[in-house]
Amino acid sequence: MTKKEDVLIPKLGVVTDIRRDTPDVKTFRVNAPEGGKVFEHMPGQCAMLSIPGVGEAMFSITSSPTNKEFMEFSIKKCGCVTEWLHQMEVGQEILIRGPLGKCFPVETELKGKNLLFVAGGIGIAPLRSVINYVIDNRENYGTVDVVYGARSAEDLVDLKEMQESWSNIDGIDVHLTIDREQEGWDGNVAFVPNYVKDLGFTTDKTVLVCGPPIMIKFTVAGLQEIGFQTNQIYTTMELKMKCGVGKCGRCNIGDKYVCKDGPVFRYDELGELPAEY
């Protein structure tokens, strides 16, 4: 196949399963052509997916590395590449390179901690990888709370897994919310930041937050109001990227490259960067 190796040259992957999660989110299962995974990763790391003639874009890997059979990508339809991915059928080959970026510190700073995950919309994609990793290494972590919200009940990604799998595990609490009242929904109704504040978590937790920038901003502000420090909070960022290895220059913020030095950042580290994200 390829004679030369370079981090910019992708490998082949095959889409082996497609699940529709919400009206605009699908989850794609990807295998190597010969079976198994295309490469190993850690929770929070990303991959570049591309289609010849369409383009290449960065996505977080939503499956946990403890899944030894395949990788999954939960992708929201919102641009050229994602439109194309959404019209694929099972069996389609795609190009994939990675793993790219730094992971959540699951083997270091997060070990032994009580964890609070806060996600909005498609922001669950990178956190789902961590949550399943924590579940599969349950003895290494304390309590787990997952706060997850979306515009409507139909927009909650991975709802089935949350309700049927995560909720039934000891020490894991799932708190769901949607933005507006709707028929058939008897759960909480509130924006994610407000719900997090209302739930009144104790400050003995380490927080992992991902969602729209505005949600992250207000969630962090709310957490600070109830006593959390920014060095207890991790997030993962999304900026335009081309190379994924800190060279093409697009995701440069201050002296950091989000693709290489992130996308996972501790919130106090982010605070030291120019406010350009």
Next chain:
Amino acid sequence: MYKLSIDNLNELFALIGQDSKVYAPIERAGQVEFFLWSVEEKVRLDALNTVKSAKGFFFPQTEVLYKTKLEGKKIEIEAAEDAEEPTVYFGVRACDVKSFDVLDKVFLSEPVDSYYAAKRKHGTIVSMACSKPADTCFCGLFGIDATSPAGDVVTWIVGDTLYWDSKTEKGEALTVKVKELLVDADDVEVKKQQTEVKEMIAKAPLHDLSLEGFGGDALDELFNSPKWEALSSACLGCGTCTFVCPTCQCYDIRDYDSGHGVQKFRCWDSCMYSDFTMMAHGNNRTTQLQRFRQRFMHKLVYFPANNDGDFSCVGCGRCLQKCPQSLNIVKVIKALGGKKND
């Protein structure tokens, strides 16, 4: 040190050209650029700055990374081969030679860019000392000595004589190859010229700039300076500065559908362009002020923070010559660089 008469330059290039490509500053249609040498070309060793810098030797304006084909559900992929042809780059000025250090820090840091690395490995740099710096030159600000450039071989032209001094293994190998054209020489004439040129540089218009106030520690203060507004207000966002700049290395990766498959190619890009950071869900730099500030903050603050204080500018002055709005890094350094620039 060796010397040869500049009347023998074509013989020198022909001898090198027997088993290497030779690039030299060559005039075509009134403009001097590094082109592939042949005996019909008009070599211009007196020209100071080529229009485009020397970065394209190792980081070409466009290059194919790999070829790929989509047929139904199947994809083929074929990587481009590495450049392995020995190439000699002749007449590179001190500022452009220094720019390779800056580019190396980007492309040769992990993960190594193999496309750049292959070209760099097979390239030999024959630099040329400056004998008549321009008013727009300020390489001295970055510790560069225009009379004593780096390179595998360093050359000086004094009158009708080219002096030749090899500095590296690659340079030694090249010297052996062209030995029949060289004669032994002392460095008396070179030293004399260096002293004269240094005096000229000490009186040059931009000789007393100061970088005090720049570097990684000054991030917040410089980023938030109100002066960016006036500095950037005339910027057209044309990107000329980034294309002529020897150290600007931002790039794009795009698809070209040839009808027989897709070429994935890399090309120079510019942080000055409005779509540089635009993605499906938004754009984190929407104003020209933000983009202008990014370019100079990167060169003078962010890059030094990651690279032991080295700046991502070599003082070649091309941006001073080419910006249609007369904006340039010197104006930024003067405005934000503290009292010593007043």
